[in-house]
Amino acid sequence: xxxxxxxxxxxxxxxxxxxxxxxxxxxxxxxxxxxxxxxxxxxxxxxxxxxxxxxxxxxxxxxxxxxxxxxxxxxxxxxxxxxxxxxxxxxxxxxxxxxxxxxxxxxxxxxxxxxxxxxxxxxxxxxxxxxxxxxxxxxxxxxxx
Numbered sequence: 398x399x400x401x402x403x404x405x406x407x408x409x410x411x412x413x414x415x416x417x418x419x420x421x422x423x424x425x426x427x428x429x430x431x432x433x434x435x436x437x438x439x440x441x442x443x444x445x446x447x448x449x450x451x452x453x454x455x456x457x458x459x460x461x462x463x464x465x466x467x468x469x470x471x472x473x474x475x476x477x478x479x480x481x482x483x484x485x486x487x488x489x490x491x492x493x494x495x496x497x498x499x500x501x502x503x504x505x506x507x508x509x510x511x512x513x514x515x516x517x518x519x520x521x522x523x524x525x526x527x528x529x530x531x532x533x534x535x536x537x538x539x540x541x542x
Contacts, residue, residue: 398532399457399532399533408446411523419514419515420435423437429497436496437492440492441489444489444492448481449481452481452484478523479516482512486512491504
C-alpha cells in the first residue's frame with residue numbers, strides 16, 4: 398500500500414499538471430474567458446483532489462482484499478479511471494451550470510469534455526506515476542508497467 402505522504406504527492410501533482418493543461422485547452426475549446434475556466438478548473442481540481450485521495454485509498458483497499466495486491470493491469474487501469482470520472486462528473490455538474498450560468502445540458506457537455514480529457518490524462522498520469530514511484534516492497538513486472 399502507498400503511504401499517506403505518497404498519496405498526497407500523487408493527488409497534488411496530478412491536479413497541478415492537469416490544471417496547466419486544461420485551463421488553456423478549455424479556454425480555447427469553449428470560447429470562455431480564461432478566468433472563468435480557471436475558476437471552474439480550480440474548484441474542480443480542489444473537489445477532485447479530495448475525491449482522488451478518498452477514491453484511490455478505497456480502490457486500493459478493495460484491490461488488496463479482492464486480488465491480494467494493488468498492482469493494476471491495463472483493464473483495471475481503464476476501469477479505475479472511468480469510475481473515478483463518473484463520480485467526479487456527478488459532483489461537478491451543478492457547480493459548472495451555476496457558475497457559468499448555463500443550462501444543465503450545456504454544463505453536462507462541458508463536464509463530459511473535461512471528463513474525457515481527464516480519463517485519458519488519468520490513465521497516462523497514473524501509469525507514469527506508478528513507474529516513477531512504484532508501490533514500496535512490490536516488485537515491478539512488465540504487466541504493471
